[in-house]
Amino acid sequence: MTLATYDFAYGNGRKTFQYDSDDVLKVVRTEPFEVMQNVHEHVLEALYHPIGLPPVNEIVKPGDTVAFICNDPTRIANSEIFMPILVNEMNKLGVPDENMKIVFALGTHRAMTPEEMEKEVSPEVARRIKMYNSIATNKDDFEYFGTTSLGTPVWINKELCHVDHIFLTGTIVHHYFSGYGGGRKAILPGCAAMETVRMNHSHMLSEKAGLGRMEGNPCYDDQMEGVALFAKGRSLFLFNAILNAKHEFLKIFAGDYIKAHKEACKFVDKVYGCEIPKEADLVIASCGGYPKDINVYQMQKTMDNAACAVRKGGVVILLAECIEGSGSAKLEETFRRLGTPEAIRKELEDNFQIGANKAFAITRPISKAKFILVTALNRDLAKSMHFTAAVDTVEEALKLAHEYLGDHPSTIMMPEGSLTVPRVAPEHNCCCKCGR
Structure with a gap:
């Protein structure tokens, strides 16, 4: 085991945790292009x-x-x-x-x-x-x-x-x-x-x-x-x-x-595209902090990016503070009233509503992998939105992930999750709809 320290943005602060770097397939980051000086x-x-x-x-x-x-x-x-x-x-x-x-x-x-x-x-x-x-x-x-x-x-x-x-x-x-x-x-x-x-x-x-x-x-x-x-x-x-x-x-x-x-x-x-060797068992992603994790409405975009890097049936640990909660009363109401992804899609097909569309967007990546949130989001609200769990620390999330995946899951790190779009190497099938 080779423990390494990882430091991810969370709201206006940071979350630091240790992880076995031997299990990490790749750390997905934006490409380091030269910054404008003037x-x-x-x-x-x-x-x-x-x-x-x-x-x-x-x-x-x-x-x-x-x-x-x-x-x-x-x-x-x-x-x-x-x-x-x-x-x-x-x-x-x-x-x-x-x-x-x-x-x-x-x-x-x-x-x-x-x-x-x-x-x-x-x-x-x-x-x-x-x-x-x-x-x-x-x-x-x-x-x-x-x-x-x-x-x-x-x-x-x-x-x-x-x-x-x-x-x-x-x-x-x-x-x-x-x-x-x-x-x-x-x-x-x-x-x-x-x-x-x-x-x-x-x-x-x-x-x-x-x-x-x-x-x-x-x-x-x-x-x-x-x-x-x-x-x-x-x-x-x-x-x-x-x-x-x-x-x-x-x-x-x-x-x-x-x-x-x-x-x-x-x-x-x-800048934002990144090739990965394969879909991983586990993805640990940060939205990139505030304002990308200000609420569930904004967090959802990182969910789609992370879903491109995780295998079917895998786990995503997502660091997203959500200090403003869901960001949409309509989003919350849709989950409470309809409950299942099938019912949400059917209603949108019949009568598309802003806010309710985010409920559908959340169910898509959740249909591929389990999502464990490290978040300040209300626990009952997180459960109503079909997240696997909502916890306070990365360590708690890792413990849960290992219960599903075992002790040494192949892992991809996404510290800039709202920006980076992973794509599987050409000899593999890409899970996202990026067209590549």
Whole structure:
């Protein structure tokens, strides 16, 4: 036995534990790409040498109006670093502060407080620029742009509808049913009405919806079609960053919201994809700490990534504090009322509801492996969601895992579980839907 110490993020803190390194097949991490040393310089480089569009000074003219779409706190984008640069550059191009606004892409998440808004974009920008929450349930806040071929009515926040230019900011990681984040998602679902999001997300039930899939994925295709309806005759400029697990900038992709995003996704695969020799008996994963483990709603994304690394019938130990509980009353109600994965899927097929869809998303990886949570989540709530167990320490979780698997299970460590997408070496079959 060769004991090694492992240190995983947990909420705003850490969990340290010892484990026999002889049993570890691989520690799955993001690839160690060079970190940006001069972010300001790279931001300007991206603006003036964009992909698929002219330089920003040939697009934005003096007196124009500009809306920036920014992430909410559940997605780390380092907006507080680049937003002052973007705003000041608009000033240099003749756009005064009063001609700019920020719309926070909440999707179906809760409204942000003024303090949270300020933290996301910097105190300087918050003092100067008008800021708005895009709240999906406020029906009067949205304008209609038609219906997609899959039947999704396209309602987009009106704060984006009457400006000369829209900057779609944020970051890109793999997404468990839309393929990849970033790009068009800033608008749909980010700044779309609840019915638009509901109809689009209903396609997550398709077998073609999954990690790393774009064309042919009905969720992705529907989002692209919906944004195209909105984008007709409008000036959209993408500004997406790729970060490492320490939230440091690796690269910025800017320009045409389709072309630049596709280029960025190739880089995302290099940064976050990781080959493993085989599916392991046991996976020990951390969401990466706050805010990725703020609640079950966010934690679920790590569950999908971990499921790519564990064998059928294996065990996943997931470190996820969930300080805000489930994150969705609808999610809790769905599990309490319906109970079984079969009943949850049947109801979603008949009447898809946001919140309930996360119940379905949770049952998918649980159908493959046992999930033991190291968490602050209410124990009864965890049981109602079909988790195998919820405990306080990694040591407790390991004891349970060994009862199921024996003393020396083959093990994969995932300290950056919300980011990394394991894929089995080519001679094996990959369990996830990444299309590789």
